[in-house]
Amino acid sequence: MDSTDQFHPAVSDLKRQLQNGEISRRDFMRYATLLGVSTLAAGQMIGLLLPRKTLAADIRRGGTLKVSQQVQKIDHPARFSWLMPSNSMRMVFEYMTLTGPDNITRPYLCESWSASDDLKTWTFNVRRGVAFNNGDTLTADDCIFTINQWLNKDVKSSLLGLVGSYLDPGGIEKVDDYRFKLHLKRAEIAIPEHFFQYTAQVLSHRTFEGDMKKRPHGTGPFVLDTYNEGEICIVKARSNYWQKGFDGKPLPYIDEIRFIDMGGELAPQIAALKSGEIDLIDASDNPGPQIMKAVNRDAHVQVMPVATATTRVMRMRVDMKPWDDNRVRMALKLCQNREKILALAYQGEGIRGQDFHVYPKHPEYCSKPFPRYQPQRARKLLAEAGYPNGIEVNLAVGSEWTDIVRYAEVLKQDAAPAGIRVNIQTMPTSQYWEKWTEVDLGVTPWTHRPLGTMVPNLAYIADADGKPVPWNETRWVDPEFSDLLATASGTLDINARRNIFCELEEIQMTRGPIGIAYWMNTWMCSNKRLQNVAAHPNLVFLFNEAWLKS
């Protein structure tokens, strides 16, 4: 008997690949769970015993956790400007899936799902017995309502660009109260991961009317008590949450979480963390080594590191001179002295990059050599392109991203021998976001995404009409790359995917529009009394089972 019979046919392929040593256990877990196999079942298939996270005897109930976080304006979760507001609200509202710190996506409010062989029809089963904090029961209607909110143009959600590219409102079908189907316009493997985007919190279709503060009816372990923008947000534990703790009583262990607004400056927040006035700084909107460097020798603070695909992309507009010539692009890429940039810009706390948007911990990553710093070759390429005397270029950077500013300074120095004179144009970060898709040469922050196909589908392809997609800041559209990427997005077999990615990476390295010098590590730094938490690559807070030592 093969226990994989009831699962997606690709699962048995995955199993075979695992047995032949072609994929790692981690890859198997990731893909099997994406295809709707529960983590437990997937773990059993490969004989993996999930470790108990903590000894139950240690766990203590009660206590108040104090977090420093900018308490921003919120109304609609699908409209969160960035991760930070989602972190306080994810205590109250929950997601259909959960992508853990290990990049594996697990069932959550949807207890299981399955995909058709062509990956165009997905069936989701909604967990039974989950109640909103106003007493209503969670049903498929709530999930459908939430997805439709994303697809509603008037809601102004960033998910419209992501999910809307493969799903229309007409493609959502309610099967029964606890099951719904999505009929996609094209094959897509990353749906379960999209359901854990920070904007994807599940709303009550009965009571939600556009402002989550007025009717904070979510399924989460806490209820919203106070929300004063610019001051404080308080959430308190509810008594009938659907998940149970070690003692059989409902989670959470913590009684109350207070998110205190101390402004955006790090210095006072670090001082407060050291003195124990707060337990944790929410750094999700601005992850960097500053906090870690300030507290890593502190006796009261624990530092939890994680390697992420968050990066700084040096991007060139290929529809503008001189970047329309690949030789010029290549020349600038050759001016990146990666070790030096990583050391000086990010204090060596990351992994070197290779000028394609896939990082070594993505399952699809195909190993490639690291390009070296070659100013003489760059100079030759420039001469071939018709610039024997070199060129002068303006590099736009946001001044509040200090690592980008340092990156730009190193690049300016190292590009000079190649004949590229870089003028660094610093501007307030908000102003950079005003024109991030418009500047001809700039450095744009891109956040971590768990699958290698996700960013290329957002940033390096064209839409159905041949126009570059909204986030394609470089306007680079390469037919061969787009076709291969489409194939890769619909390919489940990891080795086949990785083979395609070898080609994709090669294309982006040799004629692509971007330079990636480094991938950034990030850290969660908390008071040692906060237990049973781990750093997530996006620094999202997963505190259902967190508890506080007395």
Added chain:
Amino acid sequence: MGKFIVRRLVLLLLTMLLVSMAVFLITEASPGNVARNVLGAFVTPEQEASFLAQLGLDKPVWQRYVHWLFGSDWKAARKIGLRLKRLVTEKGFVEWWAIDESGRPVRWKLQGDDLVAELRQPDGKTVRKIDNRRWESDPQGGWSFWGVDNANHAVRWQKGTDRKVWTFIMGSGWKQSSGGPEEYLPLKKGFIRGDPGESLRTGRPVGDSLYVRLRNSLVLAGIAFVIVMPLALFLGLLAGLKEGSIRDRVLSVGGMMFSVIPEFATGIFLILIVAVWWQLVPGATVFGEKAPWERPDMLILPVLTLTLIELGYVLRITRASMVEVMRSPYIRTAYLKGLPYWRIITKHAVRNALMAPITVIMLHVNWLMGGIVIVEVVFGYPGLGKYLLDSALYKDINALEAGAMILVIVAVGTQLVADIIYTIINPRIRYT
């Protein structure tokens, strides 16, 4: 005197009007975009346009200024044809309702092609009913209606146009319809009617946030003021008694030393030494919903920083003024008349020496209220200066305007107080 005060008050109003216009124009001209600040960098142009329209930011600048100053509800009431009412719910949310023909508060929303009225009952609950009789035909061949929505806008809804939208209707599921909101007018009462509007950055009524921030700043500035000013005046007078004495040298050099170190440096040094090494007091202010006086230990370092900065400055001005007075002929005359030393100082010298410092001190009240933003940022202190800084960076016009008005009142008010103090110190000064 009465006439003088009245004249000053008129001047105050005029200044406020001019400052409010200037702030509006400067904010308008400065770069930045509220939609991107609020929705994040990744909004599409359509989403941005829709957001700006909902906030009324698509209107011309003069119209927004008029709405800010006089409100927009009168204009909306004329369009809707019903009286409008602003009420605050039990949970503290501000809500606008139209008052229908029978005197009940009502709002509307569009469900598919149906207009649904929400009638507010006295207990705060709402009752819904279909209210399609309010549609009026419009010249383009469709139907339109001006009403109030549940997000405090007056909205013109339209149906029968070629626009297609998907809406979820309870009971019947998803439905495609042809209607939608076409034009927004955010409702507010206007500044002169006591409603400074809603912050674009936080979405909260500006008044609520500003009250807390103003209170915090008053506490910090007040404590610093009460400590610094008497101390600085006393030490300044002491130093100025005998120019060139050791006492004078120590006090003026010491004072100068602290006032030339920028406050961020002083603040960081104090945090490192007192809070991190010695661990005597907290190095940052974390109030949450508490008031500053409930955590006096957190006020120590900010107040100390302000004291060190301010002390030297006022001290040196007082000293200079005192030195000059002590050299004047009438002091010599008093000496020659054989008056006791302390009587000369207290009765003749000090009063005249205080004129200059009083002006400086009064100007500094203003600085203490809004200008101590650097100290606030270093300590994470939730004060007015930081609020205004954040608002300016966000182009949050309502918050900026209200804050500017407060600072104008403080500036003009302290000048008035200074003028009154002059007449007490120097009876020769008269105002008419």
